[in-house]
Every structure is written in structure tokens, then in C-alpha cells.
Amino acid sequence: MTAAQRTGNENPHPRRHDCLLRGESPPGGKCDVKTLAGEAGVDRTAFYGTRPYAHFRVEFKRRFQALQQAGESPDPRDARITRLKTENTKLKERLAQAEQTIDELTNFRRQTLTQLAPSMSG
Structure with a gap:
């Protein structure tokens, strides 16, 4: 050269x-x-x-x-990957919270039905 x-x-x-x-x-x-x-x-x-x-x-x-x-x-690709990982973590946290809420409501329903069952049979 x-x-x-x-x-x-x-x-x-x-x-x-x-x-x-x-x-x-x-x-x-x-x-x-x-x-x-x-x-x-x-x-x-x-x-x-x-x-x-x-x-x-x-x-x-x-x-x-x-x-x-x-x-x-x-690097826009790296920035996008970082953003998507952050969003993914937040969504996993929201899903875990939603599952916990569903479990709590299911247990509440079960307990309520258990308490109401004796009064309904009498």
C-alpha cells in the first residue's frame, strides 16, 4: 500500500x-x-x-x-436487548404477583364456601 x-x-x-x-x-x-x-x-x-x-x-x-x-x-441492538430484558423481568414480576393474587382469591373463595356450607344445610 x-x-x-x-x-x-x-x-x-x-x-x-x-x-x-x-x-x-x-x-x-x-x-x-x-x-x-x-x-x-x-x-x-x-x-x-x-x-x-x-x-x-x-x-x-x-x-x-x-x-x-x-x-x-x-449499539442500538445492545440497547434493545437491555430494554427487552428489563421489560421481561417486569412482566415476570407482574405474572408472579397475578398468580399470587389468584391463589389468595381461590383460597378466600374456598374458605368462604366452607363457612357458608354448614349454614346452607340447616
Whole structure:
């Protein structure tokens, strides 16, 4: 790769970082190095070790982790999974409460019928 080609390839990476970190993943993509490499048109192995784009991977991961520590989820898929897990937990809690209420009402009905049965037979 010539110096001019490398410079031309390096310039778009920060913009791709920004897009992915804002949650603008391509269809089927995630906010990760694999998607970053695909968007840049570069083999993802170029982002590891001493290869030409390793510094982009390090910077991307640093920014990604900073967002996560700030409570943000740059990956819309991860955010959706987190939201759905929270909703699922709440629904399970509501279901357990509903089942408990049904059991309590069933027991109340049984006790009431037991108390009414002797007075109805007399």
C-alpha cells in the first residue's frame, strides 16, 4: 500500500467511528471492530497487533468503553436487548404477583364456601 493510499484510507475512519458510536450501524451490523472494518472496506485483521489500523481499533474501543461507562449504549441492538430484558423481568414480576393474587382469591373463595356450607344445610 502506498503512502497516498494509506492516507486516503485513514481519513474516513474517524467519521466511521463517529457514526457507529452514535448508533448508526448498517443493517445487520453492530457497534464493533468487525463492522468498522467492513464499513471502511478493510480486512478486520488490519485493526489488530502492529498492523496499519491498530490505532483505530484502540481509539474506537476507548471511546466505546467511555460511552458505556457514562451509561450510554452506542449499539442500538445492545440497547434493545437491555430494554427487552428489563421489560421481561417486569412482566415476570407482574405474572408472579397475578398468580399470587389468584391463589389468595381461590383460597378466600374456598374458605368462604366452607363457612357458608354448614349454614346452607340447616
